[in-house]
Amino acid sequence: MAGAEVTDIAVVGGGPAGLSAALAARQTGAEVVVVDENSAPGGQLRKQIHKFFGSKEHHAGQRGFRIAEELAAACRDRGVELWTDALAYGIFDHTLGIVRRGTAFTLTARAIVLATGASENALAFPGWTLPGVMGAGAAQTFINLHRVLPGRRVLMVGAGNVGLIVSYQLLQAGAEVLGVVEAAPRIGGYAVHAAKIRRAGVPIWTRHTVLRADGRGQLEEVTIAALDENGRPIPGSERAFAVDMLCLAVGLTPLTELAWQAGCRFEYSALLGGHVPLHSEDMETTVPGLFVAGDVAGVEEASTALEEGRLAGLAAAAYAGHGSPALEKEKAAARERLLALRSGPFGSGRRHAYEEIVRGWLRWSGAR
Amino acid sequence: MERRPVAVIECPEEIPCNPCETACPHGAIRVGKPITRRPELDLAKCTGCGLCVAACPGLAIFLVKEEGDTAEVTFPYEFLSLPRVGDVVTAVNRDGEPLGAAPVVAVRQVRTSDGTWLITLAVPRSLADEVRGMRRLNR
Numbered sequence A: 001m002a003g004a005e006v007t008d009i010a011v012v013g014g015g016p017a018g019l020s021a022a023l024a025a026r027q028t029g030a031e032v033v034v035v036d037e038n039s040a041p042g043g044q045l046r047k048q049i050h051k052f053f054g055s056k057e058h059h060a061g062q063r064g065f066r067i068a069e070e071l072a073a074a075c076r077d078r079g080v081e082l083w084t085d086a087l088a089y090g091i092f093d094h095t096l097g098i099v100r101r102g103t104a105f106t107l108t109a110r111a112i113v114l115a116t117g118a119s120e121n122a123l124a125f126p127g128w129t130l131p132g133v134m135g136a137g138a139a140q141t142f143i144n145l146h147r148v149l150p151g152r153r154v155l156m157v158g159a160g161n162v163g164l165i166v167s168y169q170l171l172q173a174g175a176e177v178l179g180v181v182e183a184a185p186r187i188g189g190y191a192v193h194a195a196k197i198r199r200a201g202v203p204i205w206t207r208h209t210v211l212r213a214d215g216r217g218q219l220e221e222v223t224i225a226a227l228d229e230n231g232r233p234i235p236g237s238e239r240a241f242a243v244d245m246l247c248l249a250v251g252l253t254p255l256t257e258l259a260w261q262a263g264c265r266f267e268y269s270a271l272l273g274g275h276v277p278l279h280s281e282d283m284e285t286t287v288p289g290l291f292v293a294g295d296v297a298g299v300e301e302a303s304t305a306l307e308e309g310r311l312a313g314l315a316a317a318a319y320a321g322h323g324s325p326a327l328e329k330e331k332a333a334a335r336e337r338l339l340a341l342r343s344g345p346f347g348s349g350r351r352h353a354y355e356e357i358v359r360g361w362l363r364w365s366g367a368r
Numbered sequence B: 001m002e003r004r005p006v007a008v009i010e011c012p013e014e015i016p017c018n019p020c021e022t023a024c025p026h027g028a029i030r031v032g033k034p035i036t037r038r039p040e041l042d043l044a045k046c047t048g049c050g051l052c053v054a055a056c057p058g059l060a061i062f063l064v065k066e067e068g069d070t071a072e073v074t075f076p077y078e079f080l081s082l083p084r085v086g087d088v089v090t091a092v093n094r095d096g097e098p099l100g101a102a103p104v105v106a107v108r109q110v111r112t113s114d115g116t117w118l119i120t121l122a123v124p125r126s127l128a129d130e131v132r133g134m135r136r137l138n139r
């Protein structure tokens, strides 16, 4: 690899959003490079051993890692360049700074799609830095990618889909999951995911929190307590559990460093996981030629990441001079499918949050 | 009641999901549009083949066959070790609470399985609506 590479479309992040963007852009004839820091493409999908929700066109019913394999194979078949072990450390106008296997170089593109995903949130309490306390995603990486069980007796914090699914997968890996602690009065994840672990005998304690973690050199005990109406621990409700692992599944935050560095304008949205770049209906940020897709544009699901990726890939290709009337039609179809995915009680809140982001972009664009 | 197994769908929320509809070769399950609609089962069309049970990512579909005093309950199972036909295991309810010993009458995979097993337990008919799984084996 030379010191300065050039392509039509550069995609940062090889998860469902990035791979889908790459396939869509490639289909217009554009030259596409995907840059991902991991040893194989797929992003979050690589460690998802469960079958996915969604519809057939979103690979529903397939296990996540198989979806990753399929998308990557399609990319290779169609001539998308997949650069693994490649970290994009900076963005300078339309040029990415990249480090790959010890070598630094640049990649300049007509249009760039950021599909960097999201990172796990932490939760601070006395003892939270003890070895044995970790993100649920980290635990999932251990068990499903590296086949290592990092603890035998586990408590999970967070009853969203990630907490529920990782609890189930820890059971599959042979751990004992003593329970799931959830501060909210209700389970946040899907009822069917909760039902899976309930059937397996795992209790879910809503309106509870972790008070502290204790241990000499490593986690040995976790104390939880019930919460009152105002979210304060109820004295006397404390319970201690002997565990060697405490998993935190308390939300994800869009991984937006590159978008900040590029000078994108942002808006805060609690529902989308934090500060997200303003973007148009075409997923273009406030920096011309810079697009976003997937969890970086608001934490959601693989199915929405695939559609946003498609939209961003097509729009980026059009920006790079590969537009056509057929492409406009495909973008409209992708938007339709996104609307359908964002219906229902779980999706409609996110739909409003997105519309807010697009309105912000339109205000910015009108004031320009 | 019917003398063949029929699907029992326990999918209470409007979530964006429809592999059950796609999996059924007899068109017995309908989600339709939008995809967040809850699945509807047409009992008359269901043959009890179990393809939807293995396909459902929520593990939310079961098969129940009632005949005389007994019932056979089939559920998706994704843990090791696997039980064997003839083993007597502990049947559990939706909260994982034990409901008594039950013989395993079938352990199988279907076209939609990709690793998911379908386990069938014979239970008293009175427990047909209660039994939804088995205690994991420690062997």
Ligand SMILES: Cc1cc2nc3c(=O)[nH]c(=O)nc-3n(C[C@H](O)[C@H](O)[C@H](O)COP(=O)(O)OP(=O)(O)OC[C@H]3O[C@@H](n4cnc5c(N)ncnc54)[C@H](O)[C@@H]3O)c2cc1C
Pocket (backbone or CB within 6 Å): A012, A013, A014, A015, A016, A017, A018, A035, A036, A037, A038, A042, A043, A044, A045, A048, A051, A052, A053, A054, A086, A087, A088, A089, A115, A116, A117, A118, A137, A140, A161, A162, A165, A166, A255, A258, A293, A294, A295, A296, A299, A300, A301, A302, A303, A304, A305
């Ligand atoms: C436990 C769990 C279960 C889930 N289950 C489901 C489910 O059943 N159905 C569903 O639809 N969704 C599910 N999801 C959500 C889904 O996995 C994510 O929404 C989806 O993967 C987001 O796709 P993405 O492409 O935006 O990001 P990611 O999949 O996170 O991919 C981003 C990629 O970019 C890379 N990257 C980031 N920054 C850089 C950089 N600077 N340089 C190079 N590479 C970089 C990352 O390493 C990563 O590989 C689940 C998530 C979790 C955690």
Ligand code: SF4
Pocket (backbone or CB within 6 Å): B006, B007, B023, B024, B025, B026, B027, B028, B029, B045, B046, B047, B048, B049, B050, B051, B052, B053
């Ligand atoms: S058991 Fe078979 S026939 Fe019945 S609903 Fe499921 S897939 Fe259709």
Ligand code: SF4
Pocket (backbone or CB within 6 Å): A192, B009, B010, B011, B017, B018, B019, B020, B021, B031, B039, B055, B056, B057, B058, B059, B060, B061
């Ligand atoms: S496949 Fe399962 S979880 Fe999905 S809609 Fe059908 S019954 Fe519900």
